[in-house]
Amino acid sequence: TLQGAALDARVVAADHDRVLHSWSAQAHLPDFVVAGGLGSTVWNHEGRRWLDFSSQLVNTNIGHQHPAVVEAIREQASVLTTIAPSTANRTRAEAAERILARAPEGMRKVFFTNGGADAIENSIRMARLHTGRDKVVSTYRSYHGNTGAAVVATGDWRRIPNEFARGHVHVFGPYLYRSEFWATTVEEERDRALHHLERVIQAEGPTSVAAILLETIPGTAGVLVPPPGYLAGVREIADRYGIVLILDEVMAGFGRTGSWLALDQHDVRPDLVAFAKGVNSGYVPAGGVMVSAEIAATFDERVFPGGLTYSGHPLAMAAIVATLDAMEREGIVENAARVGRDVLGPGLAALAATNPLVGEVRGTGVFWAVELVSDRDTREPVSAATMADVKSRLLAAGYLPFVAENRVHVVPPCVITPDEARQGLDLLAGVLSDVAAAGTA
Ligand code: PLP
Numbered sequence: 001t002l003q004g005a006a007l008d009a010r011v012v013a014a015d016h017d018r019v020l021h022s023w024s025a026q027a028h029l030p031d032f033v034v035a036g037g038l039g040s041t042v043w044n045h046e047g048r049r050w051l052d053f054s055s056q057l058v059n060t061n062i063g064h065q066h067p068a069v070v071e072a073i074r075e076q077a078s079v080l081t082t083i084a085p086s087t088a089n090r091t092r093a094e095a096a097e098r099i100l101a102r103a104p105e106g107m108r109k110v111f112f113t114n115g116g117a118d119a120i121e122n123s124i125r126m127a128r129l130h131t132g133r134d135k136v137v138s139t140y141r142s143y144h145g146n147t148g149a150a151v152v153a154t155g156d157w158r159r160i161p162n163e164f165a166r167g168h169v170h171v172f173g174p175y176l177y178r179s180e181f182w183a184t185t186v187e188e189e190r191d192r193a194l195h196h197l198e199r200v201i202q203a204e205g206p207t208s209v210a211a212i213l214l215e216t217i218p219g220t221a222g223v224l225v226p227p228p229g230y231l232a233g234v235r236e237i238a239d240r241y242g243i244v245l246i247l248d249e250v251m252a253g254f255g256r257t258g259s260w261l262a263l264d265q266h267d268v269r270p271d272l273v274a275f276a277k278g279v280n281s282g283y284v285p286a287g288g289v290m291v292s293a294e295i296a297a298t299f300d301e302r303v304f305p306g307g308l309t310y311s312g313h314p315l316a317m318a319a320i321v322a323t324l325d326a327m328e329r330e331g332i333v334e335n336a337a338r339v340g341r342d343v344l345g346p347g348l349a350a351l352a353a354t355n356p357l358v359g360e361v362r363g364t365g366v367f368w369a370v371e372l373v374s375d376r377d378t379r380e381p382v383s384a385a386t387m388a389d390v391k392s393r394l395l396a397a398g399y400l401p402f403v404a405e406n407r408v409h410v411v412p413p414c415v416i417t418p419d420e421a422r423q424g425l426d427l428l429a430g431v432l433s434d435v436a437a438a439g440t441a
Pocket of ligand 1: 057114115116117118120143144145146215219220248249250251252276277287
């Protein structure tokens with residue numbers, strides 16, 4: 001039996017031979033193996049270790065292999081591993097209770113899904129059925145998942161080869177560093193983005209618009225923390241035209257921003273909240289929609305025409321209950337806030353002040369983006385080749401990164417210790433200084 005580096009090589013060969021991977025040309029897959037992990041660290045079969053500054057796809061908020069969550073899954077498996085969604089089940093009811101305890105005011109019920117995309121899919125469906133309208137307004141700088149309506153609501157490049165759903169309209173959201181509105185202050189950016197949103201809705205015909213769908217903080221698009229007052233302004237526009245406001249908290253939710261939900265830091269009351277990822281750190285696939293009392297009531301006497309075989313799957317529900325209880329008990333959300341405030345925020349600001357490649361850093365909690373530019377004045381993004389160089393140097397240094405376009409997203413688990421956070425920042429600063437010194441950006 002193979003071990004160590006030989007086993008890693010065998011796993012890569014077998015995987016690349018038979019597994020068709022997401023979002024990739026299959027002839028150009030990376031050969032990175034993860035055999036195990038604990039907390040903020042992962043390792044391969046050879047025993048090489050990496051600090052996980054990606055949280056995988058920004059989902060392992062509670063870190064790898066949290067013992068209480070692993071045990072809860074084991075325990076649930078010994079009692080009941082699966083059950084139809086139509087039955088009442090104790091673990092599912094407890095999961096809904098735990099989620100609603102952290103939900104914004106006015107939320108009444110939870111519809112469970114298998115992940116984030118189908119949470120978006122069903123929130124759009126609820127908004128359409130509730131309003132009797134069709135169109136969904138979302139932003140170009142967004143990612144909402146890889147299914148029918150979710151991928152077309154998505155603004156980024158992944159939408160374009162998949163545009164088979166109807167009724168989707170896109171707008172630009174606020175992003176001062178690369179303003180679409182010639183804004184030079186946060187207030188200008190906010191006000192002009194709101195004006196643009198309202199004008200698009202007016203031009204589309206407000207009575208045809210079912211929903212405004214926004215990531216509370218657009219994540220994959222660059223951790224674009226909205227200006228103070230922006231989301232409250234969106235709420236006002238939604239109210240003015242009878243439009244449902246859906247907030248996508250799939251990436252930003254459950255501790256990532258240093259609060260339970262990202263929306264807790266903004267003055268906004270959504271009608272529907274889509275969640276997944278951090279709700280149970282992806283230990284068992286799960287997602288869902290928090291539903292306001294008003295929208296829930298739409299389906300009191302009328303059939304909700306939606307469902308999934310694994311909606312409220314007991315193993316996923318047990319993982320949710322255990323994850324949220326452990327996060328509460330161990331102060332994990334507070335830890336994310338503290339690490340962001342005391343270590344990542346100041347550390348990244350120092351990096352921006354000293355490294356010429358860094359155009360801007362922004363974020364909150366354990367949710368940050370470092371935007372790399374070849375020229376700080378023109379803000380020209382660094383090339384794809386430079387990003388590939390940054391990524392491979394980080395991996396070689398023992399730092400597992402999340403890279404998107406010209407950015408490194410600094411998104412470790414919410415359980416990361418201040419020491420680990422400093423260690424990761426040192427590795428990142430070292431690599432970016434080597435790349436700057438190489439002068440190829
Ligand atoms: N919404 C947001 C904001 C996301 O970041 C993602 C995934 O990255 C999704 C939706 C889709 O979630 P899933 O991949 O679980 O379908």
